[in-house]
Amino acid sequence: MGVTYFAGAAYHALTASKDGPSLYDLCDPLFHKHTGGDAHIVKFYKTALGNPALRPLLCRAGLPELRDPARFKAVQQALTAARDEANPDWDAIGRPIAELLDTVTLSHPAPKPVAASAQAPTLGEIDDVIRACGAHLLRSFDRNGFIPTYAAFNLIGDPDMHGRDFLMALTGLNSRGYKNSTLLFTLARIFIARSPAGKLINPPWTGIAEPMWEPVQIRHRSAYYDAFFTEALLSFGDTGLPSPDQTTSSRRAIDAMVEFCLTTSREDVRAHDGTTVSVVTALAPPPHPRFSRLFAQIKQDLGFGIYVPDCDTTACSFSAATQAGSTDPILDQPLLDFYAGYQVGNGSNEPMVTVPLNDHIDYDGAIVTWIDNLAGERPYGNDLDPTLNLDVLEVSFRNLVRWKVMETPKRLETLQRIIGFQRRLVASGAFADPKSHIYYLPELYSAYFGRCYAAFRELPAATQQAIDTDGTFEFIRLRVLAYVQGELIAREMNSFDAALALIALGHLGGELAHFAPALRCIITATGEGGRKGPFKAYEWNKMKTPTRILVGGPEVTSAFVLMGLALARRRMMNGHAA
Known part of the structure; x- marks a missing residue:
């Protein structure tokens, strides 16, 4: 606009x-x-x-x-x-x-349908954007001491x-x-x-993810964001495109962000069996969130004084640290034992979902969002998000051996019940309905399923079969691919939509021809961010209460574009299906 x-x-x-x-x-x-x-x-x-x-x-x-x-x-x-x-x-x-x-x-x-892009960009064009995104993230880390993310209120609501x-x-x-x-x-x-x-207050936009053009954006830091910036910089390194100095800077930033996730944001809580477990809090105590003094006071005035740990931040932080090669003893904790206490089962844990905004889906087997702190506080009640449950699966696959999941029937059962929840969600078609998601959009669910599927496929074939006895992952893969190829890339996209489409296509084995619309969208949009970065800020995740609160930022868009282009680049260089 x-x-x-x-x-x-x-x-x-x-x-x-x-x-x-x-x-x-x-x-x-x-x-x-x-x-x-x-x-x-x-x-x-x-x-x-x-x-x-x-x-x-x-x-x-x-x-x-x-x-x-x-x-x-x-x-x-x-x-x-x-x-x-x-x-x-x-x-x-x-x-x-x-x-x-x-x-x-x-x-x-409801983006308009568009004709398929006639020609994909060259590898050289893709490499240039990957370098620009990687440089943007490293520059931001050097300038701020962390990579910031922003929150903005949309007062018109969800x-x-x-x-x-x-x-x-x-x-x-x-x-x-x-x-x-x-x-x-x-x-x-x-x-x-x-x-x-x-x-x-709510102008129209192109694509699905909402641009963050509200005049007031609150800069802050969270372990959840650091975990995904860690994955983005690891992806940058895997392309072989960083300079030697950038490789050194990336490693320094990754180590600092893993430290922030596992140490600065660490919080001890009581598991349902009475044991003490170390998890990762959604927002570390001051001064670590890096709010300005003005917004720190406004946050308090608006009633957001207490933050508690959550299952998603914990899972993503453990996953990023595992991928970065961390040996911190906190990673030895078998999170599935802890998550089992937050798993909805046969109606027994149904009262845990006190804010069931998506109660049209079957919760059985899924993990709820918020973790009670030691004081027993849970200011947001509790809700249940499907994408969060993909992150629980993904971190479990990466730590399957460390946590002895296959040797522990209860842990394997917890894992398989989450998989069963995902199958029912996708079989019903509800995964493509925005109402099914508390904190994300269907396009982001698709990208995160791709991330989860990639971790699953790294397991030995026999282990995959033992975990997924009825072919659920292949079933979901085909349904999600059909949504991405038939809906997402067939309509107008913005750069964030396109990045998520590439992540899904790259991990799920989409045909190379389907990459072209998303690639062309990103190449065309490069530079839209002006002085703030290669791309604009878009909605990454959201909260529906107390009003529609969007979270994202120019650095977030760069991170997802980088990861999406890195996957597309690998496919183009290989020249065959994944």
Whole structure:
């Protein structure tokens, strides 16, 4: 989108006729000068919704339903209860807001079909982009002392969050601050989505992954990100393209990031059998996340003060460290024993999924997301994401011998039940539905399955057969390939979409001819990032609550483009199917 679009959208938002009470007519009397009750919800309102930057855009956004005094009063009474009651009834509080939320209609991107690209780029063009991406990552590490990632709020919310889903989140989340932020962000998104401000806050884009063009992006560091940057730099080295100095710099960065994952971000927790296990936290304590002082305070004010470990960050950190050749004793822990305590089985662990936003899928056999810390805190409740479970499989394959999985029936059973969950997901077609995924998109699930499949295929043939007795991996491979080749690359893509397509095609043995559209998209887009890097920032992962929070960055795009091009380059040099 160009300057003209944003100028026009801003003009319409600022000059629109007001059609009913606004967010501020509703909330200012309750929060603007109030003292007492729950101080956090008042501070959240002033910081996130009542701030001087947002107020001009929404002051003319009104809801005609709220002209009805009874409905206006019902919403105000709900907000007052959230503000004042010691133990609020969150279901009752959420219902009048849920009714309004169901009037909002949002849709997922639907890229237009495109003709197949006639010609793939040359190896020389591909090598140039790989070098540019590798240099970008190393330059960023040298400048910052780490490779940053960014978070940005999209206040219009997620298309899959309807009234029912909102109530699930409001009642299933544990932290009162997180409930407060979910309540108020959801209320605000109704006014945004139904006003001209929506076109300014949520402009259209090309492809599936959302560009991160919001004006406020929060730079930070997490072990989850360091794990994938480690894999990207390992991939860069495998191409043979880095200079000697870059090879040395890559090794230094990899060692530092593995140290950050396994030592700085390490946290001890209690397993379900009472033993102590070392895992990896989603966000290490200050100053390690590297927030600016301003955003560190805003994060606290918005109710994101407590972070707990998660199964995904732990799995990806262990995997990256294993690939980097780490011998840290933490890797000797058989994670499958720990994960078994977080595995849904025969209904026994079903209550662990307190925020079941994707309850249309069968959870049996899958691992939930969040790990209780030693204090027993779990501010986000718990949810379940299919892509996370691919990461658990992948790290288990890489550590199969170390963890004696084949010699331990319980560990093998845990592994096979996750595989069974994945088969049912793909057989139903739900893997291609964005609603099935809590933190990712179907295109990213496809790339991560490719990553998981590659680790599986590195095992001896007899071991593969013993683990996958009914050919599930081949079954999923064909379904995911069909989605990538028939849907993803057959439609308009952006550079991040194209990188994910290449990762899936490269690992899953896609025909070489199918690489051309994604390769051409990346070559054409090179330079789009301007001074920030070869490519723009796009959505890597997201959170649906308390509103749509995107995570990505120019360095993230460079990392995924590098990995995708490295796989394509290998295939082109080999000249035959994987």
